[in-house]
Amino acid sequence: MNLALALARAAAWAPAKTAVFWGEREYSYAEILADSARVAAVLQQRYGIQPGDRVALWLKNCPEFIPALFGILQAGGVVVPINNFLKPAEVAYILQDAGADVLLTDEALAPGLPELTAARPGLRTLLVEEFATPGFTMAPVPAPDRAESDLAVLIYTSGTTGRPKGAMLTHGNLLHNVESCRRVLETVSQDRIAVLLPMFHSFMLTVGVLLPLLVGGSIVLVRSLHPPHRVLQEICLHQATILPAIPQFFRAMTQAGFPEALPLRMAISGAAPLPVQILEEFSRKFPFPLIEGYGLSEASPVVTKNPLRGVRKPGSIGLPIYDVEVTIQDDAGQVLPDGTPGELCVRGGNVMLGYWNQPAETAKALRNGWLLTGDIAYRDSDGYFFITDRKKDMLLVNGINVYPREVEEIMYQFPGVREASVIGVPDARKGEQALAFVSVAEGATVEEGALLHFLRSRLADYKLPRRVVFLPALPRNATGKILKTALRELAAKSGPA
Numbered sequence: 001m002n003l004a005l006a007l008a009r010a011a012a013w014a015p016a017k018t019a020v021f022w023g024e025r026e027y028s029y030a031e032i033l034a035d036s037a038r039v040a041a042v043l044q045q046r047y048g049i050q051p052g053d054r055v056a057l058w059l060k061n062c063p064e065f066i067p068a069l070f071g072i073l074q075a076g077g078v079v080v081p082i083n084n085f086l087k088p089a090e091v092a093y094i095l096q097d098a099g100a101d102v103l104l105t106d107e108a109l110a111p112g113l114p115e116l117t118a119a120r121p122g123l124r125t126l127l128v129e130e131f132a133t134p135g136f137t138m139a140p141v142p143a144p145d146r147a148e149s150d151l152a153v154l155i156y157t158s159g160t161t162g163r164p165k166g167a168m169l170t171h172g173n174l175l176h177n178v179e180s181c182r183r184v185l186e187t188v189s190q191d192r193i194a195v196l197l198p199m200f201h202s203f204m205l206t207v208g209v210l211l212p213l214l215v216g217g218s219i220v221l222v223r224s225l226h227p228p229h230r231v232l233q234e235i236c237l238h239q240a241t242i243l244p245a246i247p248q249f250f251r252a253m254t255q256a257g258f259p260e261a262l263p264l265r266m267a268i269s270g271a272a273p274l275p276v277q278i279l280e281e282f283s284r285k286f287p288f289p290l291i292e293g294y295g296l297s298e299a300s301p302v303v304t305k306n307p308l309r310g311v312r313k314p315g316s317i318g319l320p321i322y323d324v325e326v327t328i329q330d331d332a333g334q335v336l337p338d339g340t341p342g343e344l345c346v347r348g349g350n351v352m353l354g355y356w357n358q359p360a361e362t363a364k365a366l367r368n369g370w371l372l373t374g375d376i377a378y379r380d381s382d383g384y385f386f387i388t389d390r391k392k393d394m395l396l397v398n399g400i401n402v403y404p405r406e407v408e409e410i411m412y413q414f415p416g417v418r419e420a421s422v423i424g425v426p427d428a429r430k431g432e433q434a435l436a437f438v439s440v441a442e443g444a445t446v447e448e449g450a451l452l453h454f455l456r457s458r459l460a461d462y463k464l465p466r467r468v469v470f471l472p473a474l475p476r477n478a479t480g481k482i483l484k485t486a487l488r489e490l491a492a493k494s495g496p497a
Contacts, residue, residue: 001148001171001175002073002146002147002148002150002152002171002175003070003073003152003171003174003175003210003214004036004070004073004074004143004146006175006214007032007033007036007070007213007214008033010029010213010214010215010216011029011030011032011033011216013189013216014029014189014216015028015029015030015033016028016029016030017029017216017218018218019031019032019066019213019218019219020032020063020066020218020219020221021192021218021219021220021221021234021238022062022063022221022223023223023234025063027063027066032066032067032070032213035064035067035071035131035132036066036067036070036071036074037071037074037140038067038071038131038136038137038138039067039068039070039071039072039074039075039104039126039131040071040072040074040075040140040141040143041138041139041140041141042071042126042131042138043055043071043072043075043077043102043126044075044141045138045139045141046126047101047102047124047126049072049075049076049077049102050076051076051077051144051146051150052076052077052078052150052151053076053077053078053101053102054077054078054080054098054099054100054154055072055075055077055078055079055080055100055102055103055104056080056081056082056091056094056095056098056100056102056103056104057069057072057079057080057081057082057103057104057105057200058082058084058091058103058104058105058109059084059104059105059106059109059128059199059200060084060106060108060109060198061195061198061199061221061222061223062106062128062221063221064106064128064129064131064132065128065199065209066209066213066219067131068104068128069081069209071131072104073146073152073171074143075141075143075144076143076144076146078151078152078153078154079152079153079154080094080095080098080100080153080154080156080166081153081155081199081200081205082094082156082200083156083198083200083201083400083460084109084198084200085198085400085460085461085462086460087112087457087458087459087460088112088115088116088119089115089119089458090458090459090460091112091116092115092116092119092120093163093164094156094164094166095116095119095120095123096119096120097156097163097164097166097356097357098154098156098166098356101120101122101123101124102123102124102125102126103116103123103124103125103126104125104126104127104128105125105126105127105128106127106128106129107127107129110127113125146171147171147172148170148171148172148175149170149171149172150170150171151168151169151170151353152169152170152171152173152174153169153174153205154166154167154168154169154356155167155169155202155205155297157296157297157298157401163406164406165355165356165358165361166355166356166357166358167297167298167352167355167356168352168353168354168355168356169297169300169352169353170353172349173300173349173350173351173352173353174206174210174300174350175214176300176323176348176349176350177206177299177300177301177302177350178206178210178211178214178215179322179323180302180321180322180323180324180350181206181207181211181302181321182211182214182215183321183322184305184307184308184321184322185211185242185266185268185305185308186308187211187212187215187217187242188215188217189215189216189217190217190241191212191215191217191218191241191242192212192217192218192219192220192238192239192240192241192242193207193208193211193212193217193218193219193220193240193241193242193243193244194220194222194231194234194235194240194242194243194244194264195208195209195219195220195221195222195244196222196225196231196243196245196249197244197245197246197271197399201271201399201400202295202296202297202300202301203244203270203271203295203301203302203399204244206300206301206302207244207268207270207302208244218238220234220235220238220240222234222235225249229256229257232258232262235262235263235264236262236263239263240263240264241263241264241265241266242264242265242266242267242268243264243266243267243268244267244268244269244270245267245268245269245270246269246270246271246272246398246399246431247269247272247273247274247275247278247399247431248272248398248399248429248430248431250267250269250274250278250282250290251278251281251428253282253285253286254278254281254282254285258285258286262286262288264286264288265288266288266289266290266291266308267282267286267288267289267290267291268290268291268293268305269290269291269292269293270292270293270294270295270302270399271396271399271400272396272398272399272431273387273396273431274290274292276314276315279292279314280314289308289312291305291306291307291308291312291318292305292306292312292316292317292318293305293306293317293318293321294317294318294385294387296373297352298351298352298365298371298373299324299346299348299350299351299352299371299373300350300351300352302321302350303317303320303321303324303326303346303350303373304317304318304319304320304321304324304326304385305317305318305319305321306318306319306384307319311382313380313382313384315386316380316384316385316386317377317384317385317386317387318384318385319383319384319385320385323348323349324346324347324348324349324350325346325347325348326344326345326346326347326379326385327344327345327347327370327379328340328341328342328343328344328345328377328378328379328385329342329343329345329370329372330342330343331343333367333368333370336378338378338379338380338381339378339379339380339381340378341376341377341378341388341389342376342377342378343372343373343374343375343376343377344373344375344376344377344385344387345367345370345371345372345373346370346371346373347369347370347371351366351371352371354366374394375387375389376388376389393405393484394424395423395424395432395433395434396424396431396432397427397430397431397432397433397434397462397463398430398431398462399431400462402424402432402434402462402463404421404422404423404424404434406459406463407422407434407436407455407459407463407464407465408420408421408422410454410455410458410459411436411438411451411455413454414446414450414451414454414455415444415446416440416441416444416445416446417438417440417441417446417451418438418439418440418441418442418444419437419438419439419473419474419482420436420437420438421436421437421474421482421484421487422434422435422436422437422465423435423437423484423487423488423491425466425488425491427466430462433465433466434463434464434465434466435465435466435467435469435491436465436467436468436469437468437469437470437471437474437487437490438451438468438469438470438471439470439471439472439473439474440470446470448467448468448470451468452464452465452468469490469491469494474487475487
């Protein structure tokens with residue numbers, strides 16, 4: 001079995017059923033399959049895509065994302081979904097690292113293509129508007145046989161070294177995670193999952209796209225998160241039953257006058273920690289449960305969740321999902337007793353093969369079959385897991401990982417910057433935001449506006465520090481390492497960023 005065949009099998013049960021709701025437009029399973037076949041034919045005949053070739057997918061949320069995704073898979077290619085918030089220079093690095101010579105994108109992102117093709121000569125592009133045009137035809141080509149062990153998706157995660165790493169997910173990894181989610185969420189073909197978050201994100205790719213389609217359900221693809229009442233209209237109009245989103249959206253739901261009588265049977269919080277206050281406010285207002293879970297791209301991504309039926313513990317990431325093992329281990333790989341904090345480790349069919357072309361990083365992340373998540377947690381006596389801290393120096397902005405090292409590397413390129421360090425500070429709307437600390441070289445002058453403008457041209461907007469704090473020198477320990485704990489204390493004393 002592979003993902004393309006799994007979609008075809010699901011579609012065979014009801015080809016005329018609506019697979020995707022998009023405003024007033026509805027796309028049937030038959031249409032999705034036909035569009036996917038056209039994409040596959042173009043990739044094979046026009047671009048010569050062979051099994052295992054990487055094909056990048058750089059799109060904002062749109063219905064065409066889905067046949068583009070499955071068309072790449074049907075052609076035997078490996079999908080490289082790219083964050084549509086990234087700037088061309090950031091995208092170019094991923095294309096280069098993945099060895100992707102073909103890019104599927106759309107007219108909205110086309111202005112960035114000249115810079116991309118300059119950075120990656122020979123890059124060929126396919127605009128999704130082309131295969132979505134009525135009358136566009138390509139002779140179908142037989143799909144190559146792809147096994148569960150074959151690579152399906154390269155998900156790029158921000159790296160602690162300042163460069164993104166491609167997590168290698170097989171067809172089997174993703175099928176395993178979809179099946180686990182189907183069981184624990186009790187997902188059936190009557191379900192309609194509302195998709196608000198970006199589909200390039202591993203959380204949405206699995207829970208928002210693959211899960212509903214492979215069980216024969218439907219996707220309610222919401223055009224925009226703003227204003228919030230528009231989301232409500234889409235949910236009610238198309239009778240969405242499951243709402244996966246980030247904590248900040250659920251906070252907005254409790255404050256934006258959403259009615260209690262919604263068609264939803266559950267909401268799922270992922271991509272960032274769910275504050276207990278938001279959970280409590282949500283539970284008081286709405287009759288359906290808000291369920292917190294946990295995952296990471298390297299695990300396809302879902303690892304744990306609070307149970308749909310049974311005890312749900314506020315502040316907990318819940319229990320391991322079906323057919324996935326979770327333990328708390330020390331640095332030597334010994335399993336720690338309940339109540340003792342250690343590194344949260346994952347084992348199961350959902351765990352990645354490793355990082356693309358990075359054996360050293362793979363060796364750090366995988367130990368004796370266990371994925372080392374970098375998160376510090378403990379397990380209570382009932383088997384529920386609680387995250388207490390991050391081992392990795394990472395922050396979460398609207399549920400998207402931001403690694404300070406990546407931002408710092410760019411800051412050091414600005415003339416006059418002697419030292420640079422980035423930390424995360426709490427933000428009510430985004431969860432966290434980046435705050436930068438800089439010391440200036442002797443005799444140099446660095447203006448905050450000029451530095452931020454420099455960063456904005458090279459980094460996705462969500463990675464940008466909200467402001468820059470200038471210090472004569474950054475605090476360091478005896479070995480010369482910058483003390484981020486001291487910077488966090490300074491930020492707390494100075495108030496909101």
